[in-house]
Structure formats: structure tokens, C-alpha cells
Amino acid sequence: MYLAKVKKIAADILFLDSSDDIDSGASFEEIGFSSIDFIDFCYEVKAQINPDIEPHDIWPFARLLVDPQFYTGGCWTQAGRKIVNDILSVDDNVEVDPKSLDKYWTLGFCAQRIETVLNA
Numbered sequence: 729m730y731l732a733k734v735k736k737i738a739a740d741i742l743f744l745d746s747s748d749d750i751d752s753g754a755s756f757e758e759i760g761f762s763s764i765d766f767i768d769f770c771y772e773v774k775a776q777i778n779p780d781i782e783p784h785d786i787w788p789f790a791r792l793l794v795d796p797q798f799y800t801g802g803c804w805t806q807a808g809r810k811i812v813n814d815i816l817s818v819d820d821n822v823e824v825d826p827k828s829l830d831k832y833w834t835l836g837f838c839a840q841r842i843e844t845v846l847n848a
Contacts, residue, residue, distance in 0.1 A: 730777060731839040737772045738835055741765050752836040759835075773838075778846055785845040786838050788815060789829050799826065815841075 735747035742760055744750065750759055756766065770783045784791050789812070792798040798808030804826065812824050816832055824832075 730842045734839045756833050
């Protein structure tokens with residue numbers, strides 16, 4: 729539902745002529761986003777989609793990685809692994825490496841997170 733809008737925001741930030749030039753499954757790194765672009769992206773999501781959306785709503789892992797209840801000693805705790813797998817919609821037997829989270833950081837994922845948060 730929000731994918732077209734999220735792609736348009738990203739295309740505008742990257743100064744692309746069309747959001748069709750962006751693969752919704754490509755990581756933010758692959759499409760050329762920097763950390764500054766992410767700040768701009770979050771601002772534009774708030775302005776254009778919903779002012780209640782926060783960066784941690786779009787990318788919840790930043791919060792999880794600093795909470796010892798969910799992540800400690802370089803590994804997810806049992807509770808952390810459950811939440812991560814639920815957020816990413818991966819099978820329970822998959823252990824998501826915290827260092828590989830960037831591959832999940834896509835426009836499609838962001839659109840899904842926005843929809844999840846707004847429909848909660």
C-alpha cells in the first residue's frame with residue numbers, strides 16, 4: 729500500500745527522474761543511500777505519509793541491538809531472535825546475523841513496516 733510512496737520519496741532524495749528506476753528489493757546501500765539520506769527519508773515519511781512514524785518504526789533493529797534483553801555479547805537473545813524473525817517474516821529456525829541486517833533494509837521492507845505500524 730505504501731510502496732509507491734516510499735519509492736517516490738527515495739527517488740526524490742536520490743534525484744532520480746522516476747521511482748521506476750529503483751528496485752524495491754534492493755538494499756538502501758545498493759540504491760546509493762547514505763546515513764544522511766536515511767535522515768532525510770525519515771523526515772519525508774513523516775511529512776508525506778504520517779507524522780507519527782518514527783525512525784525506529786521503520787528500522788526497529790537499531791533499538792533491539794542496544795537492548796541487552798534482545799541482544800548481548802554479539803548475539804541475539806532468545807527473545808531478540810523471536811522478535812527479529814517475526815519482524816523479518818523468516819522461519820523460526822533461521823538465525824539472522826546482526827551484521828547482515830542491511831540486506832533486509834529495502835524500500836519494500838520500509839513500506840511493509842509503515843503499513844504494520846499504522847495498522848497496529
